Amino acid sequence: MNASVEKAINHEDGTEVSRDVTLVEAVNMALAREMANDDNVVVLGEDIATNGGVFRATVGLKERFGYKRVMDTPLAEALIAGAAVGMATQGLKPVAEFQFMGFIYAGLEQIISHAARMRNRTRGRLHCPIVYRAPFGGGIHAPEHHSESTEALFAHIPGLRVVIPSSPQRAYGLLLAAIRNPDPVIFLEPKRIYRAVTQTVKDNGDALPLDTCFTLREGDDVTLISWGASIMETLQAADRLAEQGVSAEVIDVATISPLDRETLLCSVAKTGRAVIVHEACRNGGFGAEVAASIAEGAFLDLQAPVVRVTGYDTVMPYYRNEAHYLPKTEDIVQAVEEVISL
Incomplete structure (x- = not known):
């Protein structure tokens, strides 16, 4: 053990x-x-x-x-x-x-x-x-x-x-x-x-709140939204962006249903940009619900379209292609660079 x-x-x-x-x-x-x-x-x-x-x-x-x-x-x-x-x-x-x-x-x-x-x-x-x-x-x-x-x-x-x-x-x-x-x-x-x-x-037996997003990193230029294992690449991307002078706020959704929309909308109202990251396939992925919530609740705050960085619309491949399927740190950085340039 x-x-x-x-x-x-x-x-x-x-x-x-x-x-x-x-x-x-x-x-x-x-x-x-x-x-x-x-x-x-x-x-x-x-x-x-x-x-x-x-x-x-x-x-x-x-x-x-x-x-x-x-x-x-x-x-x-x-x-x-x-x-x-x-x-x-x-x-x-x-x-x-x-x-x-x-x-x-x-x-x-x-x-x-x-x-x-x-x-x-x-x-x-x-x-x-x-x-x-x-x-x-x-x-x-x-x-x-x-x-x-x-x-x-x-x-x-x-x-x-x-x-x-x-x-x-x-x-x-x-x-x-x-x-x-x-x-x-x-x-x-x-x-x-x-x-x-x-x-x-x-x-110590202390529980964390359900139905609540966790802000892992404060930022002013873009909101990075993710959950699960993709938080690891999202935080790495925030570090790389900081080296370029881009201040990224990182939010861990944690409970995807029911969704804590208030935390997401407050962050986007501050940064004006949002990039959503998840490894599930793009079509019908939960990132679409997050993007719709931002469009409905923070449309006038957005300075660029909401962007998703996701897996592909295929079955998860066998291990030789698995790394290609999963969103990578450089994919997130590239997406942020695109929304920052708009």
Whole structure:
């Protein structure tokens, strides 16, 4: 077991523990913290108990909390999604893991037709405090169905929250908030940065707000808007632009549905320009919703058209072409240079 994870999950007295952890380790910390705080929190999924999950996000939890709260399931995504609905309506708080986002589609019937509608269907008598976790996105040389970025599909469904952390600190705080939320949350973890960076995370049980954008960097000339793993290239682009004398404001959307439009509009009102970055394909991507929101709410503030830097309108390619598909730092810099020149 990774030493930082082992230390993080073995505190028994509720005291605050700080560790330098990766994003996947922060997920583990949050799960352990909330399972210790609330006996109704249970974890289920394929290979998540005995093996600790394909990315080891749940390692050590079965040993600490037992097989009744950390459950290996059959390889049946519809079963995982549906069982979580049943558990949630009867007082539990299930955290259900899909091994990869590309495997989640078999569970859409349960997620869309039942979890997302339960509060409305029962006029508030029942609700579904479920977190559906899934690693998503490309960048790890995975085969087909392992590199999906279809977050816009879930953002279109009323009744679902869609949350995407982009750092260890936000993964910890947002996952705690998601588990405590009374309605279903799709929690998408960018596996390309699972172990790319470490941050000091205080395991103090403090959640971060949902439905809120995070301004990572202040700027005056252009607003860079992104989420998930693409935040890494977006911040790198901001650094390069600073060397050219361009001041870029960087916003991590974090919760793409419901969208915090106010933060985005306030930023664009200040900078007058916006560039949106995401690795999902362009057509119907969530960047289009962000662009429409800016056009509707900040049109008179814009000094140039809103620009999107995205993946291509193709299936995510196999690993030899994967780097070509993903938006790169230089792509973002070029887009900003174009909007600045207008």
